[in-house]
């Protein structure tokens with residue numbers, strides 16, 4: 460049984476190789492030095508499996524002031540934070556106006572011999588590391604004698620070898636994520652007609668503690684990772700613009716954009732999956748936003764071919780939008796924590812061609828002088844820097860521009876981009892140097908007030924901001 464604090468890495472070999480090619484690319488090694496490049500690579504593999512140092516919550520700046528938001532979240536956090544004891548700070552970020560940060564505390568709870576062991580699936584384990592309880596569908600195994608009220612130790616089946624309902628000792632690798640109290644007996648969980656939803660184990664002593672954000676007022680708060688919130692600011696929107704969000708579900712960034720635009724202007728949100736489009740609508744109405752129009756549409760097909768096309772719904776005329784956000788479908792190799800990664804190498808490699816098709820559509824739909832923001836939640840260069848290099852080669856009218864705010868690191872060398880281009884990119888890299896100077900693997904405990912960590916220890920995320928020429932002085936907006 461492994462302790463997460465000793466965790467080496469449990470990503471499958473092909474995922475490790477996929478990232479090694481980027482992080483240990485000869486250009487990256489030359490630019491950073493072999494030692495730093497290797498440490499950074501190891502740190503990424505390790506840190507992807509741990510939760511970020513802070514949970515970020517965006518508040519609806521149309522409805523509450525920063526002080527009101529902090530006070531509301533503060534009392535919620537103190538109410539739901541007793542497990543941990545002590546006061547949990549709620550922090551503003553000096554450069555991002557509409558977020559609050561709550562530290563994810565490392566409790567260093569120890570494994571205890573003799574406690575009954577509950578084994579949960581990887582997705583459930585990821586959620587537990589971000590502060591959730593164990594829900595019944597995530598439970599794979601529990602001892603025969605387990606009763607409601609028993610104290611139990613919770614392990615994640617990182618090897619994917621545990622059959623649901625088993626009582627046999629586990630042969631594959633598992634990882635300890637904390638202790639809790641069973642709310643149900645084994646029979647209630649696994650017998651035919653048993654309980655299929657709700658909390659199965661309350662995590663009273665989690666390895667990483669973060670208060671629950673489940674019951675926050677839905678019209679005011681929206682949990683969203685810090686780099687994702689930054690994307691809305693970097694897009695540089697204002698009331699009255701015509702904005703396209705090409706891959707919008709579930710609408711985290713669309714709803715932020717609408718908020719930044721004062722819920723005015725024309726905001727078109729597309730997603731190719733109908734059920735996901737419904738989620739954008741649900742999130743928009745939860746936040747009382749009226750300006751977002753949603754369409755179920757494959758964005759690679761969103762450009763009209765003839766001159767007599769309807770405006771305001773897809774397909775759109777070329778050069779129709781002032782701002783285009785392409786938050787591209789990606790491998791998600793930046794989401795944290797990520798205790799296992801089910802995608803095959805083929806699936807990993809399938810994203811780049813789709814991203815290029817979407818980029819080509821984005822360029823066509825953007826008006827000269829407008830802004831295109833390309834983002835992914837992956838750390839893989841194949842989905843990031845190499846896509847930027849391809850876009851600059853393929854569309855001579857595209858130019859990289861500076862991002863504001865710029866809180867992340869620069870692009871990773873190795874894609875053939877020159878240093879000036881790399882500096883214009885914004886890469887949130889979990890393997891980057893921390894304030895204590897050690898790549899990713901901090902020797903000091905997480906400090907709940909250290910806002911540097913809120914930037915260096917986030918999910919992996921990438922942003923490239925382009926504008927399109929020709930720019931005449933009138934078309935600059």
Ligand SMILES: C[S@@+](CC[C@H](N)C(=O)[O-])C[C@H]1O[C@@H](n2cnc3c(N)ncnc32)[C@H](O)[C@@H]1O
Pocket residue numbers: 687705706707708709710711712713729730731732735756757758759786787788789
């Ligand atoms: C990274 S997620 C978007 C997250 C979203 N921007 C947010 O902030 O909440 C990518 C989305 O792209 C959608 N998608 C994938 N291929 C697409 C396509 N060809 N056209 C439109 N949407 C697509 C997926 O359904 C998925 O919802």
